[in-house]
Amino acid sequence: MSAATPGPALAPDERVGMPEADEVVPAPADPREPGDVLLEVRDLRVSIPTPAGPVHAADGVTLTLRQGEVLGVVGETGSGKSVTCRALLGLRPTPKTEVTGTVAYPSLGVDDITGLPPRRLRRLWGRHVAMIPQNPMTSLDPVKRIGDQVAEALGDTVKGAAARRERVIELLRQVGLPAPERRLDAFPHQFSGGMLQRTLIAIAIAQNPAMLVADEPTTALDVLIQDQILGLLLSLQRDLGTSLVLVSHDLSVVSQVCDRVAVMYAGQVVEIADTATLLTQPRHPYTRALIGALPSAVARDEPLRVIPGAPPPLVGLGPTCRFAARCELHEAACDEWRTELLAVGAPTRPDSHHSRCRRADELDAAAAPPTTPKDQGEQR
Numbered sequence: 001m002s003a004a005t006p007g008p009a010l011a012p013d014e015r016v017g018m019p020e021a022d023e024v025v026p027a028p029a030d031p032r033e034p035g036d037v038l039l040e041v042r043d044l045r046v047s048i049p050t051p052a053g054p055v056h057a058a059d060g061v062t063l064t065l066r067q068g069e070v071l072g073v074v075g076e077t078g079s080g081k082s083v084t085c086r087a088l089l090g091l092r093p094t095p096k097t098e099v100t101g102t103v104a105y106p107s108l109g110v111d112d113i114t115g116l117p118p119r120r121l122r123r124l125w126g127r128h129v130a131m132i133p134q135n136p137m138t139s140l141d142p143v144k145r146i147g148d149q150v151a152e153a154l155g156d157t158v159k160g161a162a163a164r165r166e167r168v169i170e171l172l173r174q175v176g177l178p179a180p181e182r183r184l185d186a187f188p189h190q191f192s193g194g195m196l197q198r199t200l201i202a203i204a205i206a207q208n209p210a211m212l213v214a215d216e217p218t219t220a221l222d223v224l225i226q227d228q229i230l231g232l233l234l235s236l237q238r239d240l241g242t243s244l245v246l247v248s249h250d251l252s253v254v255s256q257v258c259d260r261v262a263v264m265y266a267g268q269v270v271e272i273a274d275t276a277t278l279l280t281q282p283r284h285p286y287t288r289a290l291i292g293a294l295p296s297a298v299a300r301d302e303p304l305r306v307i308p309g310a311p312p313p314l315v316g317l318g319p320t321c322r323f324a325a326r327c328e329l330h331e332a333a334c335d336e337w338r339t340e341l342l343a344v345g346a347p348t349r350p351d352s353h354h355s356r357c358r359r360a361d362e363l364d365a366a367a368a369p370p371t372t373p374k375d376q377g378e379q380r
């Protein structure tokens with residue numbers, strides 16, 4: 001990772017989730033020390049009320065993200081990736097959605113954002129955390145000019161019309177839009193999908209936030225453009241020293257570009273580890289099955305592998321293993337065990353290798369399918 005750009009320390013009245021003015025507040029740490037814990041999520045639960053009962057889209061998610069780190073969140077459709085990652089910004093799918101647990105930003109002096117009203121969350125958005133959405137085609141205001149939408153994202157960080165215009169042009173240039181000064185008056189319908197996603201990335205980085213959450217940022221784009229956008233996102237992340245949470249259903253993409261990977265299944269993180277460890281010593285049967293299904297793990301003349309069965313609906317699930325019905329290692333005792341995310345081996349840090357399988361230690365690393373971890377294979 002390149003050296004981080006120092007970010008502004010928060011004034012006490014700008015801090016989110018902190019005591020009010022008459023209480024004693026400690027001075028916030030520099031939010032941009034590479035390696036500092038930026039985000040700490042503990043036992044996050046997001047329950048969405050539906051006629052069929054509450055959907056437990058995130059159910060006990062615990063994870064950590066360090067400053068400057070790229071964390072991939074991977075899992076099948078409906079596993080809770082989007083709901084979990086939006087909760088990192090305090091967003092909930094419906095107003096009646098219940099959120100419990102804690103989402104803290106220790107280096108920003110933020111104790112917990114769950115339950116905060118949008119008025120207080122707005123102090124965090126843009127300046128400290130920002131989101132790059134899944135579908136660029138529907139994420140910009142169709143009746144506002146591109147330049148104005150990027151300028152709005154600056155908030156009050158740049159004063160004066162001329163300086164704001166210059167900064168907008170600089171941002172659009174930074175995300176690779178050719179001749180940005182000629183694009184300011186364009187409307188979104190005049191842009192291609194790739195140009196729209198570049199614009200959304202410009203909006204997300206406008207205030208140089210400490211963390212970006214990118215929710216399947218390339219899924220809606222042409223295959224040829226996908227690699228360009230992912231490459232852009234990663235080069236900006238490196239240059240700005242930003243932390244990045246990259247949501248994807250594609251383990252091969254995540255494994256090429258992320259420092260660490262969290263694997264989600266049925267609303268839970270079932271395994272989390274640094275990328276090389278996860279790929280070479282997976283300690284959850286679901287991760288192993290995902291790795292076994294990668295095209296790189298299958299010989300040319302073999303058909304692609306699929307994981308038999310389907311994930312359970314996220315309503316009324318008990319405390320035992322949710323992968324049991326699809327698991328090759330399932331045994332009767334698994335149906336008695338309340339799952340929890342346990343450290344694999346001797347943990348040295350809270351962000352070391354964890355698995356939610358009671359048989360994790362029995363999984364033989366030597367049997368892991370061959371893969372290409374980040375930094376060892378072709379870079380995107």
Ligand SMILES: Nc1ncnc2c1ncn2[C@@H]1O[C@H](COP(=O)(O)OP(=O)(O)OP(=O)(O)O)[C@@H](O)[C@H]1O
Pocket residue numbers: 048050055057075076077078079080081082083084093094249314
């Ligand atoms: N507004 C909502 N109302 C009811 N259920 C919802 C709502 N939003 C999400 N869900 C449910 O929450 C669960 C998790 O959804 P989420 O979008 O987080 O999954 P995902 O892993 O991101 O899937 P995908 O890869 O398809 O985007 C799913 O069962 C989904 O149907």
